Amino acid sequence: MAAAKIAPSMLSSDFANLASEAERMLRLGADWLHMDIMDGAYLDCHLMVTNPSDYVEPLGKAGATGFTFHIEVTRDNWQELIQSIKSKGMRPGVSLRPGTPVEEVFPLVEAENPVELVLVMTVEPGFGGQKFMPEMMDKVRTLRNKYPSLDIEVDGGLGPSTIDVAASAGANCIVAGSSIFGAADPGEVISMLRRSVEGSQNKN
Numbered sequence: 001m002a003a004a005k006i007a008p009s010m011l012s013s014d015f016a017n018l019a020s021e022a023e024r025m026l027r028l029g030a031d032w033l034h035m036d037i038m039d040g041a042y043l044d045c046h047l048m049v050t051n052p053s054d055y056v057e058p059l060g061k062a063g064a065t066g067f068t069f070h071i072e073v074t075r076d077n078w079q080e081l082i083q084s085i086k087s088k089g090m091r092p093g094v095s096l097r098p099g100t101p102v103e104e105v106f107p108l109v110e111a112e113n114p115v116e117l118v119l120v121m122t123v124e125p126g127f128g129g130q131k132f133m134p135e136m137m138d139k140v141r142t143l144r145n146k147y148p149s150l151d152i153e154v155d156g157g158l159g160p161s162t163i164d165v166a167a168s169a170g171a172n173c174i175v176a177g178s179s180i181f182g183a184a185d186p187g188e189v190i191s192m193l194r195r196s197v198e199g200s201q202n203k204n
C-alpha cells in the first residue's frame with residue numbers, strides 16, 4: 001500500500017518568511033514540502049519550465065528529494081531525464097495536465113527505469129486557489145487499479161471539502177496550498193487530509 005503523504009504547496013506560503021514557513025509546516029506534520037518551479041515560458045508545466053533537464057543538476061545540489069516533470073514537454077526525452085534525475089539521487093515523477101490522457105504516462109510507469117510517482121493535476125497549473133476538477137478522478141482510479149503500490153499525487157483545489165473524493169479514488173499524496181496556509185489551524189487540516197487518505201485505504 002502506498003503511504004499517505006501530505007505536501008503543503010509553498011506557493012501559498014509567505015515568501016518573505018519561506019524558511020520559517022517551511023519549518024512550521026514540517027512541525028505541524030507535513031511529509032513533503034511541495035515546490036512549484038516556473039520560468040514563465042511554459043506556464044502549463046508543473047516543474048513549469050521548458051527544459052526540465054536544465055534543472056536536474058541545480059535541484060539535486062539544492063537537496064530536492066523529488067523531481068516531477070511534465071509529460072507534455074518530455075515526450076521525446078523522458079528516458080534520459082529519468083536516468084539523470086535518479087543519478088542525482090532524486091525520485092522521478094511525471095505530471096499531466098487536465099487535458100492530457102492518462103494513458104500517456106503508462107509507458108513511464110512500466111519502463112525498465114520507471115517514474116516512482118504520477119502527479120494528476122486537478123486544476124490547470126499556474127497558481128493556487130483554483131477549483132478542484134472532480135472529473136480528473138477517473139485518471140486517479142485508472143492508475144490505482146493498474147498500479148496498486150504507485151505513489152499517486154493530486155494537486156489543485158485539495159482541502160477538507162474535496163479530499164474524500166480524491167482519497168477514495170486512490171490518491172495517496174496530497175498537495176494542498178490555500179486550504180492549509182489559509183486555515184486558522186493548518187496542523188488540523190494536515191491531520192484531516194492524512195486521516196481521509198488512511199481511512200480510504202483501510203476500507204480497501
Ligand SMILES: O=C(CO)[C@@H](O)[C@H](O)COP(=O)(O)O
Nearest residue numbers: 009125126128129157177178
Ligand atoms: O501547482 C500548483 C498550481 O500550479 C499548486 O501546487 C497550487 O499551489 C495548489 O494550490 P491550491 O489549489 O491547493 O490552493
